[in-house]
Amino acid sequence: MAQISRMLTLVDGTIDDGFEDGALKIAFATSDQHHVDQHFGTCESFAVYLVTRDEAHFHQSIAFEQAAKDGSEDKLQARIAALEGVAAVYCRAVGASAIAQLKQSGVQPIKVKDGTMIKHQLGLFQEELKGDPAFWVLRALESVKGLRDDPRRFDDMETEGWSE
Structure with missing residues (x-):
């Protein structure tokens, strides 16, 4: 089984608290x-970014031992x-x-053209956040913000009133 060979997390004091x-x-x-130039199952590494509507910051690099291209899961x-x-x-x-397993663990797999620039894809993702995000993005935002379990999540609807 291919294991993580190195995980580096950037500690950046310039990022605002709470970001x-x-x-x-x-x-x-x-x-x-x-x-973006790797197949998920045999990728050498992941570059992980923290992304909001207005900012994107490199967060982590995760490298793996060489994986055999043998179809083994x-x-x-x-x-x-x-x-x-x-x-x-x-x-x-x-x-x-891999798609099924990723979705089961709450990760949305997205296939893009080989050689796509990461910075370009980050920009497209931020535009989606500002516009009309896909359902999986909304679900991820809820999870990050803890809205799903927040008892105040319906307060705005209550103040609007209810009429039939």
Whole structure:
């Protein structure tokens, strides 16, 4: 089974306090930390960013031992576990079994063109956050903000009143 060989987390004192609390973690399957150029199941590494509507900051690099391209699903477990707390992973390809396992763990797999620039994809994602986000994005935002379990989540609707 391919294990994590290195996990580096950036500690950045320039990021405002509380930024991470409202940010989504987005991962990219990459070999160079600049382009989405890897298949999910055999990727060399993930570049993980913290993303809000207005900001995106590099957060973490997760590197893996070399994985055999043998169709074995053992290598998926380490990759999926490494994405705990991540809302989505962008990759150039992903198998059906990996898609099912990622979704089961709350990670949205997104396939993009090989060589897509990570910075470009971050910009597109931020535009989606500002506009009409997909359902999975709304669900991830709820999870990050803790709205689902917040007893005050219906207060605004209550103040609007109810009429039939």
